[in-house]
Amino acid sequence: MDFKAGLTRRAGLTLMLAGALAGGSLFAERAAAQPAPYPQKVVTLVTHSSPGGGSDVFLRELTKYLGKYIDATFVVENVQGGSGAKAVARVAGSPPDGSVFYATTPTYIYTSLLSKPPKTYKDLEPLANLFADSxxxxxxxxxxxxxxxxxxxxxxxxxxxxxxxxxxxxxxxxxxxxxxxxxxxxxxxxxxxxxxxxxxxxxxxxxxxxxxxxxxxxxxxxxxxxxxxxFNPERLPQKPDVPTVKEAGFDVQLVKFRGLAGPKGLPDNVTKVWDEALQKVLQDPDYKKQYTEEVLVAQFIGHKDYPAFVNGFADTTEAFLKETGAIK
CATH class of the missing domain: 3.40.190.10 (Periplasmic binding protein-like II)
Known part of the structure; x- marks a missing residue:
């Protein structure tokens, strides 16, 4: 083989190798981008909010990105009435198969403590938290x-x-x-x-x-x-000229949590998918830009720790309501 032919052959082999590596890399990227298999084809996300309310907006924005990471179709259902009691009952009465979840906020704790509905926060299983809200x-x-x-x-x-x-x-x-x-x-x-x-x-x-x-x-x-x-402890980064309530002279500070809960008894093959997918969703550049503009702070709490968080919030809230005479 002459020198020129050897160069040509080596160049061809190099191109083939580069193509194979590129193809393998592309395959790996596509594999990584595939949404995780999920036992349900349709997942309903329930909120007590009316259209345009905080939890409604939260869920509808979230559904734009969930499909990239979980292989299912996501729909939002507004179940109004009873300050969230009807929505909690709707989810609590659903099968624990990963097909129905509720948008958790402090409201479902307050409703459970103040009005004693048939189904309370104790009848739902906290799945994960996503945000602290302003x-x-x-x-x-x-x-x-x-x-x-x-x-x-x-x-x-x-x-x-x-x-x-x-x-x-x-x-x-x-x-x-x-x-x-x-x-x-x-x-x-x-x-x-x-x-x-x-x-x-x-x-x-x-x-x-x-x-x-x-x-x-x-x-x-x-x-x-x-x-x-x-009511945040600090001023909003997006509105640095807006004072906190405490700075205005009134010692009140509150932060709202936003997450998801399902019926009691969620299986591991459901909770693990959500734990992994929600962390990826929160890191999604497009979603991150959107929720940052809306002054939402990512505060992920996984399935293992979220029940303790919710129960701790409920205990603190109950103590406050008793102190103020709202409940006995």
Whole structure:
């Protein structure tokens, strides 16, 4: 074989090897990108929120990305009524096969403790937590209130009206704690969902509303509503000019958790898929950009530890409600 022919042959072998390696790499990438096998073809994610409410928005955004990591079709079902009691009962009565889950927030703890429904948080199995959510106080942009102190001053003069999502929500408890810290007796008007409450703030029926930043984002960006304060321990990175409630002079701090729970008795082949998939979802660049813009902070708690987290929150909440006389 002459020198030129040897070079040609070696070049051909190099190209073949490079092609094989590239093909193997591409195959590995495709294999890694394949969603995990799952025992159910359709998964229903249930929320007590009305369309446009915080949990509704959370689930609908999440479903845009879940299919990349779990081989199933995801649908959102709004089951309103009883401050979440109907939604909890819907999930608690479903088979524990991974086909139905509930969007957990502090609401399902408060509802269980305050109203004693037939099915409570104890009848669901916490699956995993995804986020810590930011609770904020907001008002209409063209209204008379430019600070939280303006709202408190109004409440001292003629009581005022404040909005919260539903009677057994963290927002309702935030309003009650703010009332106590400020020494006012504002009327707390509750709603089945944050969307309805926001409309009543925007039309002037309510002085302020207390809700999650993510469900308000579009109206904030449109300049229709403004945020007066956050219940977070620190200021919001996206709104550094907005003070915390504590900075405004009222010692109240609250953070909302967001996760999923299913019927009691979830099998390992279901919980393991979710544990792995949710961590990948939270690292998905597109989803990360979206939830960061909505001031959601990733706070993953896996299936092994989430029940203890939920039970600990419930114990603390029950102690607070007893202390304030809300329950005996």
């Amino acid at each position: 609770e904020v106080i907001f008002t209409r942009a063209d209204g008379p209130y430019k600070s939280l102190q303006d709202v408190i001053d109004k409440a001292k003069k003629d009581r005022g009206k404040w909005g919260a999502a539903n009677p057994a929500s963290l927002e309702r408890q935030a309003a009650e704690q703010l009332k106590r810290a400020a020494g006012v007796n504002a009327a707390i008007v509750t709603h089945e969902g944050g969307g309805d409450m926001m409309l009543n703030v925007m039309n002037g029926t309510l002085d302020i509303g207390i809700g999650e930043y993510q469900e308000l984002r579009s109206q904030i960006e449109a300049g229709k509503i403004i945020v007066l304060a956050t």
